[in-house]
Amino acid sequence: xxxxxxxxxxxxxxxxxxxxxxxxxxxxxxxxxxxxxxxxxxxxxxxxxxxxxxxxxxxxxxxxxxxxxxxxxxxxxxxxxxxxxxxxxxxxxxxxxxxxxxxxxxxxxxxxxxxxxxxxxxxxxxxxxxxxxxxxxxxxxxxxxxxxxxxxxxxxxxxxxxxxxxxxxxxxxxxxxxxxxxxxxxxxxxxxxxxxxxxxxxxxxxxxxxxxxxxxxxxxxxxxxxxxxxxxxxxxxxxxxxxxxxxxxxxxxxxxxxxxxxxxxxxxxxxxxxxxxxxxxxxxxxxxxxxxxxxxxxxxxxxxxxxxxxxxxxxxxxxxxxxxxxxxxxxxxxxxxxxxxxxxxxxxxxxxxxxxxxxxxxxxxxxxxxxxxxxxxxxxxxxxxxxxxxxxxxxxxxxxxxxxxxxxxxxxxxxxxxxxxxxxxxxxxxxxxxxxxxxxxxxxxxxxxxxxxxxxxxxxxxxxxxxxxxxxxxxxxxxxxxxxxxxxxxxxxxxxxxxxxxxxxxxxxxxxxxxxxxxxxxxxxxxxxxxxxxxxxxxxxxxxxxxxxxxxxxxxxxxxxxxxxxxxxxxxxxxxxxxxxxxxxxxxxxxxxxxxxxxxxxxxxxxxxxxxxxxxxxxxxxxxxxxxxxxxx
Numbered sequence: 311x312x313x314x315x316x317x318x319x320x321x322x323x324x325x326x327x328x329x330x331x332x333x334x335x336x337x338x339x340x341x342x343x344x345x346x347x348x349x350x351x352x353x354x355x356x357x358x359x360x361x362x363x364x365x366x367x368x369x370x371x372x373x374x375x376x377x378x379x380x381x382x383x384x385x386x387x388x389x390x391x392x393x394x395x396x397x398x399x400x401x402x403x404x405x406x407x408x409x410x411x412x413x414x415x416x417x418x419x420x421x422x423x424x425x426x427x428x429x430x431x432x433x434x435x436x437x438x439x440x441x442x443x444x445x446x447x448x449x450x451x452x453x454x455x456x457x458x459x460x461x462x463x464x465x466x467x468x469x470x471x472x473x474x475x476x477x478x479x480x481x482x483x484x485x486x487x488x489x490x491x492x493x494x495x496x497x498x499x500x501x502x503x504x505x506x507x508x509x510x511x512x513x514x515x516x517x518x519x520x521x522x523x524x525x526x527x528x529x530x531x532x533x534x535x536x537x538x539x540x541x542x543x544x545x546x547x548x549x550x551x552x553x554x555x556x557x558x559x560x561x562x563x564x565x566x567x568x569x570x571x572x573x574x575x576x577x578x579x580x581x582x583x584x585x586x587x588x589x590x591x592x593x594x595x596x597x598x599x600x601x602x603x604x605x606x607x608x609x610x611x612x613x614x615x616x617x618x619x620x621x622x623x624x625x626x627x628x629x630x631x632x633x634x635x636x637x638x639x640x641x642x643x644x645x646x647x648x649x650x651x652x653x654x655x656x657x658x659x660x661x662x663x664x665x666x667x668x669x670x671x672x673x674x675x676x677x678x679x680x681x682x683x684x685x686x687x688x689x690x691x692x693x694x695x696x697x698x699x700x701x702x703x704x705x706x707x708x709x710x711x712x713x714x715x716x717x718x719x720x721x722x723x724x725x726x727x728x729x730x731x732x733x734x735x736x737x738x739x740x741x742x743x744x745x746x747x748x749x750x751x752x753x754x755x756x757x758x759x760x761x762x763x764x765x766x767x768x769x770x771x772x773x774x775x776x777x778x779x780x781x782x783x784x785x786x787x788x789x790x791x792x793x794x795x796x797x798x799x800x801x802x803x804x805x806x807x808x809x810x811x812x813x814x815x816x817x818x819x820x821x822x823x824x825x826x827x828x829x830x831x832x833x834x835x836x837x838x839x840x841x842x843x844x845x846x847x848x849x850x851x852x853x854x855x856x857x858x859x860x861x862x863x864x865x866x867x868x869x870x871x872x873x874x875x876x877x878x879x880x881x882x883x884x885x886x887x888x889x890x891x892x893x894x895x896x897x898x899x900x901x902x903x904x905x906x907x908x909x910x911x912x913x914x915x916x917x918x919x920x921x922x923x924x925x926x927x928x929x930x931x932x933x934x935x936x937x938x939x940x941x942x943x
Contacts, residue, residue, distance in 0.1 A: 311424055311541045316681060316705045319764045321809070327861035331429060331809040333390025334383060335771060337370035338816035338825030338833055340394035341435060341446030344368035348441065349826040350472035358473065359461050361442065361450030366399035367415045371817055376419060379817050380426040382835070382846055386855040387895045391428045392546070392770060392811035393420070394435045398449045400528040405451060408531050417535040424541040431683050432536070433546040434529050438487035439496045443469040445484055446827070448496070452521060455512050456499060457621035458492065465614035468492045468584055472828050482569065482719050484828045488552050489566040491580035491616065495624060497554030498647065501661040505650055506556070507624055522665060526672045537677035544681035544704050546770065547669045550688050550711065553657040555647045562644045567689070568596035569719035573607060581631055582639035584623050586615035658692035670706065678702060683709035685770055689731050691753060695762045708758040709770035712750055721778040723795040747802035755806050766809060772799055773813040776849050777824065777831040784821045789850050796853035797873045804869050812854060845899070855897040857938060860922065864890040876900040878938045890927035890934060897921065904941035910934060
């Protein structure tokens, strides 16, 4: 494949073409071990805590099936992969012990992606820190090294874990773990250990240095394996980083995000909960950041401490709270995480940015051409990067995630309702929702332009739950509401002419297990979907398999696609003296029965096997408009 570089807000290949990168996250089940099967729906009582004896070889793709899946993605028109790995997959055996079989497997998958024509960036994925705190990412030993007993997480109620709760697990409750003790503490230590936990050292290093060193070195092990492949653009620094409790104004109050019924424990309550104290937690019904109370529920009724014998809460060690003479917990420093040496702390510039710089330096010491894809805490636009890359060095790329949280959390598609995530307001009216979506993407792109040296913008994650509206599509085989919801998202991205990787493609998705993790079901593909010629196991294919200019010799001006009419329009203008050229993908599902092309000048030809229309302009014409629509029979 041709090498590409980031320049003036675009990805440009070595032949001088401006690229459009459209891809998927591969895959949702990469969060889980392949052996033993880590599907969170299953009771894993016999294997869950034996966290060193796992293997992620086979995630994201079983080797014998990998080519089939990549061919399917190529047929749908994708040319870009956000390739998921986890820290646990690399270093589950223990600190400094790396799974060589997994590293070799990753290299083979990247080589196959190169052969099949996919650009790749590696995503070190995490959600709410680790599998053991209700998500995925970090090895189990990270919790043990700070003194936690993984076996006590369930009874201490310090994390919400799917397989512990079984049928009682409430869908989309896993993000609440960002407010729970185990996850919030680990992120606070990872980013702010030197500032907020100076007394906690592990093997002679402050906990922050210890955790970051191991994480970065694990990713460098992958970087060394894939450094020679031209299709690898670089690495994400960390998926959806969380500040933990850093920046909380008052840890005596709950200040989290929630949808539906939520247990709203404050950080202070979580702290004494971790020491085996029973907590009367508020039940609330929340819509985002606001809600109302519905009574109380007792947590940790068995008085089980999270800590290993002889250990106790890290924050009590640092004087954040203690017990009064009667043995009752008392909060001593409610603004502990909000102020440091008398001044207010800011998460991104003081904690996240130094981490990104460390990560970038180490990854680029392996391969200087690797770019670093970065994102801030979801729902915020905190990114800022003012360093310009040195000659021959990869840059820093805005890879912010974006979802309509109302669709994601409630799993309902309501054409006239949406949420503007950055303005944190509900939107009413179909046209207003469309405008809000476009505005959201524009705001993300403006960060790239104004705060990140005009870097390219990649929407690292976006998508929809395929089981929305009560799993209606599975029962009726009618995916029209899913197509409408996904089309609305992609259309807003196209209008801003940015790149994206949809969440997600899970090769072992089924309608009953979804993406096999925490009852999420966003995969574009399912084993249970009929394998028709057009759709081939896909869901909402008409929305995501759409025409687009793969690469253009010239400057793109505008792009639009009417999914219902299969009407595609693209305009671009000549740059310099070179004759303009555009290579446009035309998917089978929209143009399999033929198409017509209208152009103001120039000529075109069509490769029916690759489904690429190549348009060539003329020397005397500077501006081009192309319209493509299905042939009327």
